[in-house]
Amino acid sequence: MTARRLLYLDSQRLSAYAWRQGRLQPEGTFENRADDLARFAEYLRLNAASQYQLLANLAEEGHEIETIPFLQGQDRAALIARKLGQHFLGTPFATAIPLGYEKSQRKNEKLLLTALTNPAAVEPWLEALRDAEVALAGLYTVAQLGGRLLAKLGRPTRRALLLTCQDHSVRESLILDGQTVFSRLVSLADSSIAGIAARYSSEAAKLHQYLVGKRLLSRSDTLPVFAVAHPVATGAVRQACVDTPQLAFDIIDSHFAARQIGLKSFPDDSRCELLFLQLLAAAPPRQQLAPAIYRHGHRIGQIRAGLLALGGIGLFASALFAAQLLYDAHELRDEARTLAASEAEMNWRYREITATFPQLSIDNETLRRVTDRQNRLLAEQRLPDAAFRMLSRALGEAPNVQVDAIEWSAGEKVLPAVGQGGAQLPSPAMPGSESIVLRGSIRLGPASTTRQVLATFEHFVDSLRVDRGNEVTVTKQPFEIESGRPLRGSDVEEEGAGQRNFVIQIQRRSAP
Amino acid sequence: MTFERRDFARLRWPFLLALVMLAAAAAGIWWSLKFERVARTERDAALQTKTQIEQRLRQVRNEEQDIKTRTQQFHAMEQAGIVGPERRLDWTEQLRDLQRSLRLPGMTYEFGPQTPIEGPTGGGPVFHASPLRVQLRLLHEEDLLNFLPRLQREASALVLVRGCKVSRLVPSGADGANLAAECAMDWVTLRRSAGARQP
Numbered sequence: 001m002t003a004r005r006l007l008y009l010d011s012q013r014l015s016a017y018a019w020r021q022g023r024l025q026p027e028g029t030f031e032n033r034a035d036d037l038a039r040f041a042e043y044l045r046l047n048a049a050s051q052y053q054l055l056a057n058l059a060e061e062g063h064e065i066e067t068i069p070f071l072q073g074q075d076r077a078a079l080i081a082r083k084l085g086q087h088f089l090g091t092p093f094a095t096a097i098p099l100g101y102e103k104s105q106r107k108n109e110k111l112l113l114t115a116l117t118n119p120a121a122v123e124p125w126l127e128a129l130r131d132a133e134v135a136l137a138g139l140y141t142v143a144q145l146g147g148r149l150l151a152k153l154g155r156p157t158r159r160a161l162l163l164t165c166q167d168h169s170v171r172e173s174l175i176l177d178g179q180t181v182f183s184r185l186v187s188l189a190d191s192s193i194a195g196i197a198a199r200y201s202s203e204a205a206k207l208h209q210y211l212v213g214k215r216l217l218s219r220s221d222t223l224p225v226f227a228v229a230h231p232v233a234t235g236a237v238r239q240a241c242v243d244t245p246q247l248a249f250d251i252i253d254s255h256f257a258a259r260q261i262g263l264k265s266f267p268d269d270s271r272c273e274l275l276f277l278q279l280l281a282a283a284p285p286r287q288q289l290a291p292a293i294y295r296h297g298h299r300i301g302q303i304r305a306g307l308l309a310l311g312g313i314g315l316f317a318s319a320l321f322a323a324q325l326l327y328d329a330h331e332l333r334d335e336a337r338t339l340a341a342s343e344a345e346m347n348w349r350y351r352e353i354t355a356t357f358p359q360l361s362i363d364n365e366t367l368r369r370v371t372d373r374q375n376r377l378l379a380e381q382r383l384p385d386a387a388f389r390m391l392s393r394a395l396g397e398a399p400n401v402q403v404d405a406i407e408w409s410a411g412e413k414v415l416p417a418v419g420q421g422g423a424q425l426p427s428p429a430m431p432g433s434e435s436i437v438l439r440g441s442i443r444l445g446p447a448s449t450t451r452q453v454l455a456t457f458e459h460f461v462d463s464l465r466v467d468r469g470n471e472v473t474v475t476k477q478p479f480e481i482e483s484g485r486p487l488r489g490s491d492v493e494e495e496g497a498g499q500r501n502f503v504i505q506i507q508r509r510s511a512p
Numbered sequence: 513m514t515f516e517r518r519d520f521a522r523l524r525w526p527f528l529l530a531l532v533m534l535a536a537a538a539a540g541i542w543w544s545l546k547f548e549r550v551a552r553t554e555r556d557a558a559l560q561t562k563t564q565i566e567q568r569l570r571q572v573r574n575e576e577q578d579i580k581t582r583t584q585q586f587h588a589m590e591q592a593g594i595v596g597p598e599r600r601l602d603w604t605e606q607l608r609d610l611q612r613s614l615r616l617p618g619m620t621y622e623f624g625p626q627t628p629i630e631g632p633t634g635g636g637p638v639f640h641a642s643p644l645r646v647q648l649r650l651l652h653e654e655d656l657l658n659f660l661p662r663l664q665r666e667a668s669a670l671v672l673v674r675g676c677k678v679s680r681l682v683p684s685g686a687d688g689a690n691l692a693a694e695c696a697m698d699w700v701t702l703r704r705s706a707g708a709r710q711p
Contacts, residue, residue, distance in 0.1 A: 374639075
């Protein structure tokens with residue numbers, strides 16, 4: 001972590017302190033002389049990595065309240081720069097502290113313009129800091145911290161006067177609504193307890209008169225006055241500072257104040273530099289007075305810190321993300337182990353069940369396929385028994401019908417197949433049906449008439465049709481009497497006239 | 513703020529350090545993602561295997577009786593001689609024995625070449641059929657109705673009768689035969705496809 005160092009500048013000298021956890025360690029005092037400036041440069045070189053804050057307590061200060069129109073961005077910045085130039089011409093060490101907006105329709109903004117009006121008192125030190133390329137976080141004034149001190153001590157800050165003693169001066173600050181709107185430095189010729197007490201008393205009365213004259217205060221109001229003094233001096237100060245109708249004194253023990261603001265290096269006397277330095281280190285004001293050129297090193301330091309913070313945050317986020325993923329992975333591995341154990345148990349159960357099966361050289365899927373196929377093949381098994389019995393019944397009712405040949409085939413007969421030697425073979429079977437081709441003749445004797453032959457044939461065909469499952473087709477009749485076929489005859493009795501051939505095809509559903 | 517040349521030199525190491533940290537962060541994320549992905553793949557594989565065995569177990573429990581029945585059926589096929597390479601010598605002997613048993617006056621037959629009756633089964637056993645055309649001389653039609661069921665019962669194959677033609681012999685034969693019959697059938701056996709082990 002970057003070390004922090006605080007520089008306190010008064011009209012005579014600059015004092016350097018190292019700040020660590022509320023402790024202020026003095027590291028040197030430098031006066032505005034060439035040899036001291038060189039010593040200061042060496043000090044900076046030795047502590048180049050530190051971050052610096054400069055607190056100025058100079059008599060040459062200016063405070064002006066200004067009102068500007070409601071503006072934002074570049075316009076506001078340009079207007080503030082112009083106002084600072086108007087009020088504090090010749091000094092770059094100025095800043096504007098926002099005091100809020102007026103509650104009027106125009107919403108004007110109130111600003112407190114603050115500046116160190118003697119640049120020569122500050123510039124040598126800032127140049128040294130700049131030359132050393134150290135990080136200067138900001139240039140602040142003691143007046144800026146007055147309101148903060150009262151707030152930290154739990155005192156009302158709406159309207160108050162704060163008297164503090166630093167080096168060989170007394171600072172008097174008028175605080176309105178937490179902000180110092182007027183501050184001045186008076187020298188302290190007598191640094192004894194009695195001298196400080198007398199100075200507090202007299203300066204409070206003088207400042208009150210001055211502020212009334214400047215119309216910053218009403219003559220009839222009672223102004224709270226807070227005076228900070230060493231515990232040993234509080235009695236004397238309280239005795240010297242007698243309340244009046246215009247001034248109500250409240251003496252603050254500087255050690256009590258140190259405890260309240262977290263300062264562990266208690267002041268040895270009534271001087272309050274350490275209190276203000278601690279306030280600056282703990283919570284610096286947002287506004288500071290140094291131009292950007294002197295804060296270049298600080299900006300570079302911020303960029304460096306930003307880069308390192310970016311890397312660090314990235315690494316930290318990555319570590320968190322990786323930890324989450326590793327935790328997930330651990331959970332997944334646990335789950336996988338549980339699943340594997342469960343799988344092993346099920347495998348064992350599976351083997352236990354299958355061990356009870358008769359052992360085969362094929363797996364269950366193949367067994368299922370083979371047996372299913374065999375069942376389908378068995379369903380295709382047909383025998384001509386039923387067909388022959390059906391024919392036998394029909395022939396029993398027609399004694400004059402003689403059968404010469406029966407062609408039975410499983411399945412529907414589409415076309416007769418021709419076998420070897422010209423023999424007709426049954427066609428391939430169509431599942432679920434059988435086909436019979438019946439070849440025969442009607443034998444009624446030579447005296448029979450055509451009508452008698454046809455009647456006998458029709459009777460036989462009808463007996464075949466009794467079974468509704470039969471689809472009977474007469475392929476050839478004993479006599480061709482259809483209009484589309486030739487019909488021959490003569491008065492001479494032909495040989496074999498008593499025998500008339502026919503062909504019948506029967507298609508029927510068959511049971512397996 | 514204006515940057516000067518020396519500022520870049522002052523920012524070089526923090527920049528490099530930040531870069532290294534970000535690279536380490538990226539590498540850490542990449543490695544942990546990979547680690548997590550591998551673990552997830554292992555879990556998914558274990559889940560898939562477990563689901564499969566669970567399904568097999570459920571199936572085998574549900575089909576325990578079915579498998580036992582089918583196994584018995586398969587054993588019956590084995591005992592009937594349907595499973596394995598066809599035994600044509602046995603078949604011819606069975607045909608002759610049947611002819612003698614039924615006292616059929618005459619019989620001629622011809623087995624055709626064996627062909628598979630189903631497509632490839634990935635190395636599993638395949639049903640094959642050997643066509644048979646048999647010509648019989650019969651005293652009467654009852655001989656045929658006795659011959660065919662006994663053949664189906666006794667043959668060491670699954671016999672599918674495709675068709676029969678029965679015709680009258682005029683005049684009757686000297687052997688007393690009155691009818692001639694010609695039947696076509698398929699003798700079906702189960703064997704592994706060529707090159708595969710027999711079941």
